[in-house]
Amino acid sequence: MSLHDNAVLVLKAYEGSDPAQRELSGLYLDHLAARPDGMWKACEAGHLTASALVVDPERGRVLLTLHKKLGMWLQMGGHCEPGDPTLEGAALREAREESGILELTPLAGGPVQLDRHPIPAPCHWHLDVQYAALTRPGAVESISEESLDLRWFAYDEVAGVADGSVVRLLERTRALLDA
Numbered sequence: 805m806s807l808h809d810n811a812v813l814v815l816k817a818y819e820g821s822d823p824a825q826r827e828l829s830g831l832y833l834d835h836l837a838a839r840p841d842g843m844w845k846a847c848e849a850g851h852l853t854a855s856a857l858v859v860d861p862e863r864g865r866v867l868l869t870l871h872k873k874l875g876m877w878l879q880m881g882g883h884c885e886p887g888d889p890t891l892e893g894a895a896l897r898e899a900r901e902e903s904g905i906l907e908l909t910p911l912a913g914g915p916v917q918l919d920r921h922p923i924p925a926p927c928h929w930h931l932d933v934q935y936a937a938l939t940r941p942g943a944v945e946s947i948s949e950e951s952l953d954l955r956w957f958a959y960d961e962v963a964g965v966a967d968g969s970v971v972r973l974l975e976r977t978r979a980l981l982d983a
Contacts, residue, residue, distance in 0.1 A: 807843050807884055807886075807888055807889070807890070807891070807894070808836060808840065808842070808843050810889070810890045810891060811832075811836060811843060811852055811891050811933070812833065812836055814890075814891050814892075814914060814915065814933065815829050815832050815833050815836070815933075816829075816833065817914060818914060818915055818918070820917075820918070821917065821976055821979075825917060825918055828918040828919075828920055828931075829918060831920065831931075832852065832918065832920075832931050832933075835849070835850065835852075835931060836852070842931075843884050844883075844884065845883045845927070847927070848926050848927050848928065849927075849928060849929070850927060850928050850929030850930065850931055851883070851884075851927065851929075851930070851931065852884060852891070852931045852932075852933060853881060853882060853883055853884065853930045853931065853932045853933070854881055854882075854884055854888075854891050854892075854894035854895035854898060854932070854933050854935070855878075855879050855880060855881020855882070855895055855898060855899075855932055855933070855934050855935070856879060856880055856881060856895040856896060856898065856899040856908070856910070856934070856935040856936060856937040857879040857880075857916070857934065857935070857936045857937070857970070857973050857974060857977055858879070858880060858899055858903050858905065858908065858937050858939055859911075859936055859937065859938050859939070859977060859981075860938075860939050860940075860941060860943065860956070861938060861981055862941045863941055863956075864958055864959050865956045865957060865958050865959065866879075866956070866957055866959065866962060866974060867880075867903055867905075867939075867945055867954065867955070867956050867957075868954075868955060868957055868962070868965070868966060868970070869902055869903075869948075869950070869951040869953070869954050870951055870952040870953035870954070870955070871950070871951065871952070872949075872950055872951055872952050875952070876966070876967060877955075877957075877965045877966045877970065878966065878967075878970060879899075879934065879970060879973060880898050880899040880901075880902040880903055881895060881898045881899070881902075881932065881934070882898045882902075882950075885897070891915070891933050891935075892910055892914070892915075892935055895910075895933070895934075895935040895937070896908055896910060896935075896937060899937045901948060901950075902948045902950055902951060902954075903945050903946070903948075903954065904944070904945050904946025904947070904948065904954075905939050905943045905944070905945055905946075907939060907940055907943060908937040908938065908939055909937065909938045909939075910935055910936070910937055910938075911935065911936035911937070911938060911977065911980060911981070913980060914935075915933050915934060915935055916934050916935055916936050916973060916976045916977050916980065917934050917972060917973055917976050918931070918932065918933060918934065919932045919934055919969045919972075919973075920932070921969070934973050936973075936977040936980070959974065959978065962974050
């Protein structure tokens with residue numbers, strides 16, 4: 805199965821937490837139906853990306869990266885690559901590369917949320933499929949070349965450093981963890 809086919813299956817199964825999330829899922833599916841290259845960075849109309857919020861639930865904290873190009877605290881993530889078997893696999897690969905933590909377990913149930921955001925030309929949109937990845941207590945992070953910094957934040961600190969998308973991702977992740 806191709807990554808494109810996997811993305812279609814994941815998005816069709818995604819229930820979303822509200823009507824806006826279901827609308828985004830439909831938009832992502834329309835994008836993939838119209839663009840066979842819609843998974844790849846070369847697709848200038850926009851492309852899917854995969855990310856994962858790294859969570860240490862026992863200590864009530866998340867690991868964020870200070871993105872080198874954007875100068876913002878974000879979850880780990882980025883572009884899909886031809887060797888990625890699934891969207892979840894792409895998100896975990898990115899999280900491992902950017903955090904240096906190899907022992908990550910995806911939160912069951914598929915994507916936590918979707919987030920569509922504009923990016924500078926030549927491309928126009930990132931259609932991000934966002935997961936959560938759980939780590940063991942005491943996991944040691946290691947900064948990558950893509951980051952200016954890498955830091956653990958207590959759940960209640962995230963709203964003070966990150967944008968609304970990261971805050972919503974954390975809120976939805978915590979709701980799933982508490983369910």
